Amino acid sequence: MTSVVERLRGESPKFSVEFLPPRDAEDEKILWKAVRELEGLDPAFVSITYGAGGSRRDRTIRATGRIAQETTLLPVAHLTAVEHSVAELRNVIGWYAAIGVRNILALRGDPPGDPMGEWVAHPEGLNYADELVRLVRELGDFCVGVAAFPYGHPRSGDLDTDLKFLLRKLDAGADYAVAQLFHAPEPFLRMRDRVADAGCSAAILPGIMPMLSPRGLAKIVELSGADLPLDVSRRLEPYADDVAGFRATGIDIATEMCQRLLDEGVPALHFYTMNRSKATKEVLGRLGLVTRA
Numbered sequence: 001m002t003s004v005v006e007r008l009r010g011e012s013p014k015f016s017v018e019f020l021p022p023r024d025a026e027d028e029k030i031l032w033k034a035v036r037e038l039e040g041l042d043p044a045f046v047s048i049t050y051g052a053g054g055s056r057r058d059r060t061i062r063a064t065g066r067i068a069q070e071t072t073l074l075p076v077a078h079l080t081a082v083e084h085s086v087a088e089l090r091n092v093i094g095w096y097a098a099i100g101v102r103n104i105l106a107l108r109g110d111p112p113g114d115p116m117g118e119w120v121a122h123p124e125g126l127n128y129a130d131e132l133v134r135l136v137r138e139l140g141d142f143c144v145g146v147a148a149f150p151y152g153h154p155r156s157g158d159l160d161t162d163l164k165f166l167l168r169k170l171d172a173g174a175d176y177a178v179a180q181l182f183h184a185p186e187p188f189l190r191m192r193d194r195v196a197d198a199g200c201s202a203a204i205l206p207g208i209m210p211m212l213s214p215r216g217l218a219k220i221v222e223l224s225g226a227d228l229p230l231d232v233s234r235r236l237e238p239y240a241d242d243v244a245g246f247r248a249t250g251i252d253i254a255t256e257m258c259q260r261l262l263d264e265g266v267p268a269l270h271f272y273t274m275n276r277s278k279a280t281k282e283v284l285g286r287l288g289l290v291t292r293a
Contacts, residue, residue, distance in 0.1 A: 001102045002074055003143035005175050007044040008203055014044040014268035015289055016076075016205070019275050021048055021059040030275050031063065037277040039071055041290045044268055047076035047105055061092065065099045076145065077101050080109030081132050085124035089132070093139050105145040105178065106132040106169075130165075130172040137173040146170070148177040148195075148204055150187035151226040163194055170195070176203040178270050181224040183232055185260045192266075206261050209272040210279045211250035214240060251279060255286045262287065 008014055017038055022028035035046070048063050060078060067075040077096045081089065096104065108129040121127045126135070129146055136142050146169040149162055156162035166177065177195075182188050185206075192204045211217045217236065221228055232253060239245035258269050269289075271280045284290045 001068075001100050003175070004045050004074070004076060004103050004145060005143055005203070007074060008176070008267045013262050013266070013289060015041075015280075015284060016044045016268055016270045017046050017280060018207075018270065018272050019046065019048045019063075021050070021063060022275075023059075027275070028063075034273060034275050034277040035067065035071065035073070038273075038280065039073055041281070041284065043073065045074040045076050045103065047078055050078045050080045050082075050107070050109065057092075061095065064096070064101060068099055068101050074103065075101055076103040076105050078105045078107065079132065079136070080107045081121070081126040081129070082109035083122055083125075085122050086126065086135065087124070089126070089135060090139065093136055093142075097140050097142075102141065103143045103145070104136050105147075106136055106174065107147055108132065128165075128168075130168045133169055133172040133174050144174045145176050145178055146174040148179045148191060149225075150179055150182040150191045151224060154225050159191075163191070163198070166191075166195065167198055167200060170200050170202050174202065176205065178205045179207045181207050181209055181220055181272065183220075183224065183226065184229050185257055185264070187226075188261070189264055203267050205268050205270045206266055207270050207272055208254060208258060208283070209274070210254035210283060211236065212247045212279055213243065213250075214246065216274075217250075247279075251282055251286075254279075255283050258283060258287055 019031055019034065022031050046067060048060050050057055050060050064075050064077045067073050079092060106129055126132050133144050133146060136144050148166050152159045152162040156165065170177065179188055188206050195204055209220055211220060235249055235253065236246060239249055261269065273280050
């Protein structure tokens with residue numbers, strides 16, 4: 001199977017997309033509608049998350065396998081250490097390998113039920129993402145990605161400490177990193193440049209999710225762990241009660257940020273889709289990255 005690193009090669013910018021695991025049969029229909037709509041746009045890769053605390057692991061595994069077997073897309077399998085023994089992790093990795101999935105995003109993961117709760121490792125499991133990277137590497141010829149945090153991981157004391165943890169994951173054998181959400185290009189670009197200044201050439205991909213509604217914006221702010229910049233807030237405030245205006249402005253902001261990132265040389269844009277394709281297609285079309293948005 002092709003690797004993410006191979007798909008990112010070349011001069012033209014790429015894009016990738018991330019989906020959530022379906023909760024039920026209706027969710028699965030929505031997911032597959034988005035998968036089929038985005039498949040024709042040829043993303044570099046697609047991934048399906050593990051769900052909060054690994055709560056939808058089995059659905060993630062099945063959906064990832066189905067993408068590998070029934071589509072032309074390159075699937076990346078999410079894998080977290082949450083509530084898993086090393087033996088269980090080995091089994092999941094082995095299952096992925098058996099169906100030809102050779103790209104894995106290795107994450108420590110958040111505590112189930114409360115992402116900000118105390119981290120408690122499985123008594124026979126792993127404590128850190130770099131350990132999971134090493135385990136995946138030991139078990140076969142995999143291309144491994146990890147998470148990066150432009151504002152720093154919530155459990156990191158400062159950005160210097162967070163950079164050390166990111167470099168540890170990359171030094172352990174990760175090939176690239178995908179960034180958590182951010183509201184402006186500068187935090188991501190500073191993080192990317194600090195990784196490069198440390199002598200690491202791994203690709204760092206920005207994570208993008210357009211702000212489409214006040215409720216969605218609140219979720220983005222929560223997931224990013226950082227307040228909204230004042231200039232962004234001022235642009236959105238006039239549309240608090242205007243659904244169409246808020247969405248249009250959110251698409252504008254996302255497009256402008258993506259263009260700045262592309263101008264700064266990022267190799268690909270990673271879109272968090274929430275299992276919908278429309279906003280991603282709109283931004284890609286405006287950027288000229290696809291011709292049929």
